[in-house]
Amino acid sequence: MKVLYRRLTHPLASPIMLVGCVLLVPMILRLALGWSDPLGYLSDLGIGGLLIVLLHRRPWWLALPVLLAWSVLTLASIELVSAVGRMPTPSDIHYLIDPQFVESSTSGGFAHPWLAVLQLAALALWLMTRWASRPSLTPRLPRHAWALPVMLWLAHGALQSWRPTEADQWNVFNLPHQLVTAGIVAGQERAEQWFEGDTVDPLPPMEGLTRLDLDGAKLLAEPGGARNVLVIALEGIPGAYLSTNRQALNPRYQENLMPRLSAWAERGMNTPDYVLHSHQTIRGLYAMLCGDYDKLNDGTPKGVEMLNQSQRNQDCLPAQLRQNGFSTHFLQGAGLRFMAKDRIMPHIGFDTTLGMDWFTQPAYLEFPWGKDDKTFFEGALDYVGQLQQADKPWMLTLLTVGTHQPYSAPDDYLQRYESAKQAAVGYLDDALDSFLTGLERQGILENTLVVITSDESHGIDDVRLASSWGFNLTLAPEPLPTIKSGTYGHVDLTASILDYFSYAVPTSLSGRSLFRDYATGREIMSFTNGKLRHHDGKGTFTECDFQQRCRYYTSEGFIAERALYRGQYSGQRARLISARATALDQTLLRTPLNQHYQFGSADKIPLPATVTNDWTDNLIGAQYLEMPKGSQTRVSLTIRAVEADHAAYISLKAKEFERDVPIDLPTDVAVTHEQPLVMDIRFDNPLPRKAFSFHLLGHGAGAIEISDFSVVTELPDQTDQPQYLDDMQDDSEAQSS
Structure with a gap:
């Protein structure tokens, strides 16, 4: 005990433990998680060095809150990357400090509980040594110690410019470093605007992104023979989970989390190069059901903006099908009022809009966001049975919620999989398979056009573009090619379904038809994981990060395992990429004012x-x-x-x-x-x-x-x-x- 006491009270004990908390622990976590880019370790060294300079010899009551905040941010960043495959943004920081949201999102436990244990243990040891050595005089740091973290940051920026990397942001930055860098970039942008005065960049051509293109050769000689339309949106599922997509694009990721849906995919038409344009469910639903890009930023969702319109909403898919004699229905496993889906869905043409309150049978699982997927699909099968009793053709859109963080799965699934996220995906796979099998037994698949897709992607670690990689599995009465070549996205879904029936497609819609073959590429954009992405349809793919720095590649399509790096740029050329996004944001309203x-x-x-x-x-x-x-x-x-x-x-x-x-x-x-x-x-x-x-x-x-x-x-x-x-x-x- 005396030896331990002497070590705890040694003047160097507290500084050593501080180094352990802010330098060694983050790098150990990075190593354990497989985030192997050297720039990430350099970022950890720079931020950790700055914390050492700031907190050395400071009173414990002043240093402790800073270290606690540092630990929470580190843990939150890791958990968000594990949950949805992206690094936090400033808006997520505010989100994560709200205790009620954190309680709901972590009710299923942390993805990496040992990380929290390691951080708490390191903090406890530092606090013990700091308390025990308080009578001792801790040696001062060298006068210019602050210069070391500054040099590390400068080296990080220089290496980024010299050796561009496709690695995800969490591989290259830790969270505080990213936020500081984003602030510096924003300041530089304001300074450039000040120096340039009233100079306005020319607006780039937008026709390739906004026009309706039905010039391709039809896959079907006659209008589609389906009587009904069923659209199934699976919460957060990326395209890599389907084996047909993996076989087509050959990514390094080969984990087969959805074998049952992959088996169904062998019977339908798959679009491997399928783009999700943004995060957030309401934005994904708007893009797929209204044939338009939602905001490629944090502005008011266009579904909400459309509540003030009485013309454009009539061009959305449910309204168009209703005009052609369909009864239209929307059913989701969560409450409707959040994000105004109780108002948006009827406004865009759904005769019936139902949420969690519709389900009367007891759920198999308690889940904070809504009904578990097995409960949901069993209810959905009953609902389809009710629709079949009517004489009218029907359109039904289903939205699941079980694969939303903190993820919903029974204990036996949790024991079979490495993580709750994987268990929830497996649970969804089985529930969806039972639902589709039930439809087939009742003969409903024989006369129903079924489109299975996802609202957004929760991403996959170290898989290129996973946050933008969606999927579209189409089951139709007619034979269709197993693989649909070309680049498509949610913006194409409404035009595609109307084109399948040979209905007139409103010219206000954007996109191409999945039921046509095109001889040329097409322009398309997305904004996910903090990166604005653009493909010009002519072999050039561009990706712009939060630093207003764009890297461009040679890539035949949008989603690809590899692309040939050609260079990078910033300034006016980069602003033109942002200008395209801004123009797309204003397709409904020119200003949020009035x-x-x-x-x-x-x-x-x-x-x-x-x-x-x-x-x-x-x-x-x-x-x-x-x-x-x-x-x-x-x-x-x-x-x-x-x-x-x-x-x-x-x-x-x-x-x-x-x-x-x-x-x-x-x-x-x-x-x-x-x-x-x-x-x-x-x-x-x-x-x-x-x-x-x-x-x-x-x-x-x-x-x-x-x-x-x-x-x-x-x-x-x-x-x-x-x-x-x-x-x-x-x-x-x-x-x-």
């Missing part, structure tokens, strides 16, 4: 006894809104308890990038039938706001009616125009009736 959204309705919303989660208990769909600099936002709400003898308690929160925004909003206000909550709230937007969300929470007995929840953003000197709110209220009542 937008008027109504999220209220006449629906009766049952209340939980208590509020446990800002996300799963949210009662309104006003999420991810965009508010320009210098504007003012007005929120008008009217909430009433439905039953005369029941009271509800209502709170309203505002979040930007999922971080609470300090705005004077109602908290735990008692609401009855006779005394509704009626409020008008105004707040200024001195800086641009993106990913701005309202979370309306309520608890009590009975149900409430949110007859008005309108959000208006306009210039502060505009005169009040109450007619806007009156018109939106009338629209809401008309839609609900």
Whole structure:
């Protein structure tokens, strides 16, 4: 014990343990996770060296919070990469410090629990030595010690420029280094704009991205013979999980996590080079169902923007099929109100929109985000049976949720697989196979066009472009080629299904038809994992990172295992890539200013006894809104308890990038039938706001009616125009009736 005490109280014990916490532990984690790019270790050395300089000889009560924050960021970054195959962005940082979100997302446990144990152990040892050696005088660092981490950072940047790498960001940066670098790049961009004055870059040609192209040779000589349409969107599944895609593109990744779906793929048409344009479910659904790119940034989703339109929404797939005699239905395994799917889906043409509340049978698993996949597909099979009893052809869109973090799988699956993520994918594979088998036994596949795809990709470690790699498996009554050559994406799905039936395709749609062969390539874009990607259709693939630095390659298609590196560039040429994305972002609205959204309705919303989660208990769909600099936002709400003898308690929160925004909003206000909550709230937007969300929470007995929840953003000197709110209220009542 005396020997241990002497070692703990040695003047060098605390500095050595500090080095262990901020240098050795991160590099051990990087080595254990197989993140082997030397630039990543250099990044760890630079950040770790800076922390040593800053915290050496500082009081323990000052250093401990910094080390705790450092450990949490490191763990959060690793967990997010494991979960969805991408590094956190600044918006995710705010997301991850919200305790309720963290609680829901980690309810299934950490992907790498030993990492947290190792970090806590290192912190505990440092704290012990720091406390034990507090009477000792720790030696000072050399005067210019700060120069070492600066030199390491400069070396990191120089090596990046000299030796461009295709490695994922987490292989090259640790999180604080990435955030600092992004801030420097943003400053450089502002400085360039200041020096260049009012110079405006020319807008690049957009026709290749926005036009409807039905000039290819048809695969089918006659209109498709299917009577019904079934679109199945699987949460987060990348294209690499299907063996047909792996065989076509021959990637290094060969793990067969979905053997049953891969067997079905042998019976249908597969598109290996299939592009997902963005992250986030609502954006993926919009692209596939409305034939348009969603925002390639964090702006207001176009599905929400479309709520203000009465023309473009009629060109979406469900509306078009409804005009051609189909009954149209949307069924998902989660609640509908988050991201306003309860309003968006009817607006784009679904006759019936149903969510988690539709399922009455007990679930096989408790899952915070919704129904597990087996429960969902068993319910979906019953729903198809109901549709079959009607005389009309039908279109049904299904959306799963079980392969969303923290992943849903029974214990026997968890024991068979290495991780909860893999177990959830295996569970989905079996559930989907049972569903398709049930359709086949009932003869439904004989007259139904089935498209199986995913809303987004949760990515795969060390697999090139996995975050943009989707899949499209089409099962049709007619024989189709097993492999569909060419580059396609979600933006093509609506035009493809309409073209299958030889229906007229609205010219407002973008994209090509999967049921045609094209002699030339096509232009296409995506924004995933923090990288903006563009293929010009002529053999050049470009990828621009958060540093506004673009690398370009020779690549026949978009998704490929390898591409020939040709060089890199920045400046005006890189800005033209961003300009394409900006132009695509404005296909519905030219500006987020003067937008008027109504999220209220006449629906009766049952209340939980208590509020446990800002996300799963949210009662309104006003999420991810965009508010320009210098504007003012007005929120008008009217909430009433439905039953005369029941009271509800209502709170309203505002979040930007999922971080609470300090705005004077109602908290735990008692609401009855006779005394509704009626409020008008105004707040200024001195800086641009993106990913701005309202979370309306309520608890009590009975149900409430949110007859008005309108959000208006306009210039502060505009005169009040109450007619806007009156018109939106009338629209809401008309839609609900």
